[in-house]
Amino acid sequence: MRRLTVVGVRHEAQLREMLREPAQSLRRGGLVAFPTETVYGLGANAMEEEAVRRIFAAKERPRDNPLIVHIAQDDQLRDVIDENQPLQDDAVRLMRAFWPGPLTLLLPAGARLAPSVHPGQPLVGIRMPDHPVARALIAEAGVPVAAPSANRSGRPSPTAADDVEVDLGDRIDWLVDGGPCPIGVESTVLLLEPDCARILRPGGVTQEMIASVIDRPVLYAADAFDVAAAPLAPGMKYRHYAPDARVHVWWGEPQAIDEAMRAFLLEAAQDDDVMVPALIAPDDFVRRFGWALAEERQASLPADAYAEELARHLYRLLRAFDRAGATDVMVHGVDPAHGVGAAVMNRLHKASAGRVRWVG
Numbered sequence: 001m002r003r004l005t006v007v008g009v010r011h012e013a014q015l016r017e018m019l020r021e022p023a024q025s026l027r028r029g030g031l032v033a034f035p036t037e038t039v040y041g042l043g044a045n046a047m048e049e050e051a052v053r054r055i056f057a058a059k060e061r062p063r064d065n066p067l068i069v070h071i072a073q074d075d076q077l078r079d080v081i082d083e084n085q086p087l088q089d090d091a092v093r094l095m096r097a098f099w100p101g102p103l104t105l106l107l108p109a110g111a112r113l114a115p116s117v118h119p120g121q122p123l124v125g126i127r128m129p130d131h132p133v134a135r136a137l138i139a140e141a142g143v144p145v146a147a148p149s150a151n152r153s154g155r156p157s158p159t160a161a162d163d164v165e166v167d168l169g170d171r172i173d174w175l176v177d178g179g180p181c182p183i184g185v186e187s188t189v190l191l192l193e194p195d196c197a198r199i200l201r202p203g204g205v206t207q208e209m210i211a212s213v214i215d216r217p218v219l220y221a222a223d224a225f226d227v228a229a230a231p232l233a234p235g236m237k238y239r240h241y242a243p244d245a246r247v248h249v250w251w252g253e254p255q256a257i258d259e260a261m262r263a264f265l266l267e268a269a270q271d272d273d274v275m276v277p278a279l280i281a282p283d284d285f286v287r288r289f290g291w292a293l294a295e296e297r298q299a300s301l302p303a304d305a306y307a308e309e310l311a312r313h314l315y316r317l318l319r320a321f322d323r324a325g326a327t328d329v330m331v332h333g334v335d336p337a338h339g340v341g342a343a344v345m346n347r348l349h350k351a352s353a354g355r356v357r358w359v360g
């Protein structure tokens with residue numbers, strides 16, 4: 001693997017110049033990991049079946065889990081969607097409002113796409129990422145780029161280049177380091193149904209944002225906050241986002257969250273198995289209730305934008321706590337009814353296998 005650092009470079013022409021070699025590798029069938037505004041992606045030429053198959057092998061990803069295709073300009077849409085089916089007005093409205101950005105639209109797949117991009121599915125997920133490095137790389141490659149998150153299947157997605165290297169360093173051609181990802185959770189995956197828009201995976205573009213530009217109701221898939229429900233998106237049935245440690249989530253009233261966490265620790269202390277706890281919580285909560293676990297197992301995030309901070313740091317912290325030997329990660333959750341809180345709580349549901357409790 002070759003690693004290229006472009007941290008802090010934002011100028012498009014300069015980025016394209018720096019990214020010439022990885023872009024050429026991409027075009028010719030190589031695997032190139034790159035930053036987006038959500039998480040790092042593992043990219044391959046979406047029009048080349050051989051290249052796309054390498055993604056599944058590198059990630060050890062089940063073959064029926066479809067990939068998202070990334071484009072840099074509107075005119076690339078023609079290469080990836082079915083030209084014989086007119087785009088719905090709402091799809092156009094959503095593209096205008098949220099592209100480039102963390103919204104993946106499921107659209108009728110074009111015939112020239114590599115079949116493995118959307119195995120057995122008439123629709124393909126398309127998004128235009130809002131990250132200067134991703135855009136410059138795709139533009140310079142000159143081909144649409146199929147890219148799942150650049151983690152081994154099942155693990156938390158990588159939000160920094162080092163996390164990609166740990167998971168996939170020996171299996172890819174290039175790693176482009178563009179620094180930490182600003183959003184930190186994956187894009188919203190949206191399906192336009194006849195009478196509604198269905199969020200199959202909540203992400204950076206929220207339910208409120210979508211509802212503000214289209215008239216049909218915007219609903220969540222049944223499994224978004226319920227691990228027992230059958231998933232609509234093929235990929236969501238698999239173990240996801242999970243570190244080695246068990247994850248436990250409480251949200252609601254701070255006092256009640258504190259009590260629930262302490263009760264959990266007390267109960268564990270009575271077991272024979274050794275528990276090594278870790279904590280993620282807002283800084284004011286940590287101060288108010290005097291939490292003081294070992295430094296490498298405690299993260300206190302700014303309380304004034306806690307949901308956004310949790311989104312940005314969650315995967316990195318889950319990985320760091322594994323390295324620190326934590327067996328159980330306690331997370332102070334957020335209200336899933338607001339903004340990016342939906343995306344964070346959805347991931348926490350999956351990562352914790354449903355160990356999410358409201359307390360108040």
Ligand code: TXA
Pocket residue numbers: 036038039040041042065066067068102104106118121123124125129147148149150185186187188189200201232233234235236
């Ligand atoms: O933010 C993101 O979306 C990141 C960055 C790299 O762009 N990518 C990402 O890809 O998260 P991935 O493969 O980890 O997740 C893609 C998920 C699939 O697991 C599936 O749930 C849904 O998107 N999806 C993709 N194509 C679909 C389709 N045709 N029908 C239903 N769901 C689909």
Ligand code: MG
Pocket residue numbers: 148149157
């Ligand atoms: Mg993924």
